[in-house]
Amino acid sequence: MRVRDVQHPVLPQATADELSRQRAVVSLRKLLNMRVRSQNVRRFAEEGAPAFAERHGRQPQSPEDIEEALFASTDYRLWSAANRASQEMIWVAVGEPIFRDRARMEAAADALATSPNRKGSLTLAPDYDPSPEIAGTDVHLQPGGYARDDHPGDVVAGAFYETGGNVFSFGQGAGKGDSKAGVVFRLLDQDFPDLAPGKILDLGCSAGAASAAYADRFPDAEVHAIDIGAGMLRYAHARAEALGVAVHFHQMDAADLRFADDSFDLVVSHNMLHEIGADKRRAAMREALRVVRPGGVVIFQDVDTRFAPSEVHRVEKNWDTRFNGELFWKIYNDADLQADMIAAGFDPEVVREHHVEAVNNINRWYVISGRKPAGAEA
Ligand SMILES: C[S@@+](CC[C@H](N)C(=O)[O-])C[C@H]1O[C@@H](n2cnc3c(N)ncnc32)[C@H](O)[C@@H]1O
Known part of the structure; x- marks a missing residue:
């Protein structure tokens, strides 16, 4: 069996437009998770914790404090919102071809599942x-x-x-x-x-x-x-x-x-x-x-x-x-x-x-x- 890019008839057949949208979402997610997310702990130290300390007169300690401090960082909020949006974009990007191609996929699945072979x-x-x-x-x-x-x-x-x-x-x-x-x-x-x-x-x-x-x-x-x-x-x-x-x-x-x-x-x-x-x-x-x-x-x-x-x-x-x-x-x-x-x-x-x-x-x-x-x- 091929280790990568396994193809089979139950996969939705995406159009070129749909594939390019999926590639764009992959690219956005790579950016958000590999480049931007990796800076979240630094954002806490440099921006979030000082803002929390100014507001409360103490350092953030409990998990709730730390979450509040993270959200005191504008860049963290931006990452969080963008990450949620990119997650929703995954399902739009793969959902369109799935629902367009659904009847064919279900027929292919049924034929495979009931095949005498x-x-x-x-x-x-x-x-x-x-x-x-x-x-x-x-x-x-x-x-x-x-x-x-x-x-x-x-x-x-x-x-x-x-x-x-x-x-x-x-x-x-x-x-x-x-x-x-x-x-x-x-x-x-x-x-x-x-x-x-x-x-x-x-x-x-x-x-x-x-x-x-x-x-x-x-x-x-x-x-x-x-x-x-x-x-x-x-x-x-x-x-x-x-x-x-x-x-x-x-x-x-x-x-x-x-x-x-x-x-x-x-x-x-x-x-x-x-x-x-x-x-x-x-x-x-x-x-x-x-x-x-x-x-x-x-x-x-x-x-x-x-x-x-x-x-x-x-x-x-x-x-x-x-x-x-x-x-x-x-x-x-x-x-x-x-x-x-x-x-x-x-x-x-x-x-x-x-x-x-x-x-x-x-x-x-x-x-x-x-x-x-x-x-x-x-
Ligand atoms: C993240 S997916 C992992 C799928 C797959 N093993 C993989 O790694 O590609 C977790 C799967 O666990 C299944 N699951 C959740 N609770 C379960 C349970 N109590 N018993 C059996 N499967 C369960 C879900 O339906 C889901 O398909």
């Missing part, structure tokens, strides 16, 4: 009701959110995730191979060279970019992937079929897995932890441990926003919770994930946190890995 499968749970907090939120402003499902056959949520992700990630997103899975492949080679996974589970798969990458990397393995959104999963399944890889997709909650105990060699999740609250996170860790076999490995990869060097950095990083529909971003940033893994029952000797260079080198990822103690059947 299909390799994987899709199992939806029509009675499953995603929790209102996730179903009722446009997470990172994605229209309709992760659980969007307008009608039988709808694939819009997945199309938004893949095409929006490309623009969000500066042209390096989910549609272009999967650098996040690549990071886990590297970790498996380094830390678990003895593991030859015969059965793999991907939690919170969205458009299935990582799931397809596992099926490609381990062609003899049986790969399963779950998500809460039917529209996501239809898209992910059709995408995997188009790429010629076998993945079995299921509508399921990571906190309540419908798989037997001890049934996987490897359980992974990519960028799911920051999308769930503390209770679900702990339940998902317990469930991952339950379904992985003794000696099997569990790896949660996510955004590298934890461990801020100062309270100002921490408050600055939490911008997405307040302004970008990322309900659990701050909860994720502040969590003690190592303690959660150990409390879930992972062997404390081998629970490890890593900050790793992304495969594409433009960012870093956070990874926490654990192993089910041998002889610890669920």
Whole structure:
């Protein structure tokens, strides 16, 4: 499978005008995030904190103080407003081609999903009701959110995730191979060279970019992937079929897995932890441990926003919770994930946190890995 620029029939076919608008949004986001945002802590020190001190007669200390001080900086306010606007522009830029091309995409998805040559499968749970907090939120402003499902056959949520992700990630997103899975492949080679996974589970798969990458990397393995959104999963399944890889997709909650105990060699999740609250996170860790076999490995990869060097950095990083529909971003940033893994029952000797260079080198990822103690059947 190509590592970058994966093309398949369920992607919307954008016109030249639409592509140039998407490129413009990528360029604006690069500018705002790589050049302008990096100056926010300096803006706090030079402008925000002195203005706060003048107004209150003391230095900003609490997170609320620090946020007020950041907003006392004109340049910070400008960045914040522009960043929110650029995030909205992502969905306009990818939404136009999606809605124009929707009927063709849905027909293509259906043909792939029902083809006699299909390799994987899709199992939806029509009675499953995603929790209102996730179903009722446009997470990172994605229209309709992760659980969007307008009608039988709808694939819009997945199309938004893949095409929006490309623009969000500066042209390096989910549609272009999967650098996040690549990071886990590297970790498996380094830390678990003895593991030859015969059965793999991907939690919170969205458009299935990582799931397809596992099926490609381990062609003899049986790969399963779950998500809460039917529209996501239809898209992910059709995408995997188009790429010629076998993945079995299921509508399921990571906190309540419908798989037997001890049934996987490897359980992974990519960028799911920051999308769930503390209770679900702990339940998902317990469930991952339950379904992985003794000696099997569990790896949660996510955004590298934890461990801020100062309270100002921490408050600055939490911008997405307040302004970008990322309900659990701050909860994720502040969590003690190592303690959660150990409390879930992972062997404390081998629970490890890593900050790793992304495969594409433009960012870093956070990874926490654990192993089910041998002889610890669920
Ligand atoms: C940021 S996306 C990550 C997608 C994909 N793994 C990737 O890295 O490209 C998070 C996904 O987690 C899913 N999700 C959220 N809560 C979940 C839960 N309780 N169980 C399973 N999936 C969940 C969302 O629907 C969404 O598709």
